[in-house]
Amino acid sequence: MSFWAPGEVRLMFQAVTQAPSVHNIQPWVLELHERSVQVFERWDDAIPRHDPKDRDRLISCGAAVTNLELAVRHLGWETTTTPFPDHGHPDLVASVTAVRPYVPTSSERDLYRAIPYRRSHRFGFDGDPLSEDEIRAVKHALVGERVSYHRVTGREEAETVAALTQHAVQVLRHDHRYLRELQALTVDRGKVRLGIPADRIGHGLFGGLVHSGDPAPDHETLTSLITKECVFVVETIDDTRWDHVLAGQAIQRAWLTATRLGLAASLITQSLQVPEVRAGLGEKLQLPGFPHALMRFGRATRVPKPSPRRTFVDVVRQS
Ligand SMILES: Cc1cc2nc3c(=O)[nH]c(=O)nc-3n(C[C@H](O)[C@H](O)[C@H](O)COP(=O)(O)O)c2cc1C
Structure with missing residues (x-):
């Protein structure tokens, strides 16, 4: 048995x-x-x-x-x-x-x-900003063995993230092999077992995935969006395979913590897969470690399917 x-x-x-x-x-x-x-x-x-x-x-x-x-x-x-x-x-x-x-x-x-109940929420958030207690709980969950975070704070840092995001959008929307790969995993609901339903993508927004026809968000809009959201960069002290697993563990702990508090979140690695964006984040935000993802938290009025x-x-x- x-x-x-x-x-x-x-x-x-x-x-x-x-x-x-x-x-x-x-x-x-x-x-x-x-x-x-x-x-x-x-x-x-x-x-x-x-x-x-x-x-x-x-x-x-x-x-x-x-x-x-x-x-x-x-x-x-x-x-x-x-x-x-x-x-x-x-x-x-x-x-x-x-x-x-x-x-x-x-x-x-x-x-x-x-x-x-945890979902990727790639759309804009509604309602009040997070309370200090909520932010503290998420921060606590993001810290673990070899893992830490940097909170994107103030207009200057938001501008940095906005500029790097815009650069990533420009690169990705012209990368046809990349777009074909993403398109193949953009699915209609039905019998599929993998991929992202088309109605969950969130085109053109900071939290959404970049597709070929998406407009590049303008710098001021993006900056003010990032300034208002609660955005973290998740980083690890090294860039080994185990660091990547540990980053995933911390991300999921934080995501479940947020879900438990009734908050919504989404994860962005797409832009960090553009090497100069990842390097630029590390350099301009003076991160001590290796960045892996941006994670945004907020309130949402509906839970996606x-x-x-x-x-x-x-x-x-x-x-
Ligand atoms: C390592 C990793 C990278 C991801 N990168 C992105 C991303 O760049 N943009 C995005 O919108 N979602 C991203 N996601 C979220 C996934 O697309 C999402 O988890 C998946 O489609 C399942 O949907 P669910 O989170 O609603 O269950 C990522 C998730 C993981 C674990």
Whole structure:
């Protein structure tokens, strides 16, 4: 008999599968073992033009690992996570082991419960700015082993982010291979299991994805939008594969924290995949580490529909 009951496996699958992922490719496979679950990177839906160094793939896997840890704790087990445990299998990203019986903390329970409600909100935010308490909670979640953040503050920094974003828009909207890749993953709702529904894109805004026909946002509009939003740059102290996984874990913790507080968020890595934009952010904001993503938080009056997800048989395998 397996250590994991069928209902427990389904619960872990559901938690993992709802994690955010670059272009919603859900680049993970779960393998079940006695007392542990392994998260493997998968390569069947590569996006080499957007993610040539596989940074976003590993950030996505990191978000999935956070959801898996929360699910195993929800099942009543303390967890330990071993990064890249097998040098012979570099695609094995992490092993999450159930070490001993455990009662999850109330904050772990809240984060676990927030998993199905988290969404990418690529549109403008409505309503009041975040309170100091809300900002503090998000900041707290963004700090972790090797991971920290920089909050974009004041007009000068907003102008810097706006200028770099505009540059990225100019580069990307003329990169036909890039656009073809994104277009192939821009989907209509229906039987698809991957990709971003066209009605979730948010064209032309700071939080949206760049497509070919999108107007480049004007500098003043973009600057004032960024000044009003609560925007963080997520960074790590190094740029290794494990740093990328840890960045994904912190991003997901912060995203679930925001969801639990009734806030909306979106993640932007698209512009940082343009090398001079990533370098420019680091230099102009004087970041001590390696930037991976911009993360914006705000209030939204509606929760968008969920994006499609892979099926159980496509994600879970027995060892
Ligand atoms: C590593 C990573 C990079 C992402 N980059 C972007 C991005 O540049 N722009 C964007 O709008 N969404 C981005 N997203 C969000 C995904 O598109 C989103 O998680 C996915 O489509 C699933 O939708 P959901 O978050 O609503 O569940 C990214 C997510 C991850 C994990």
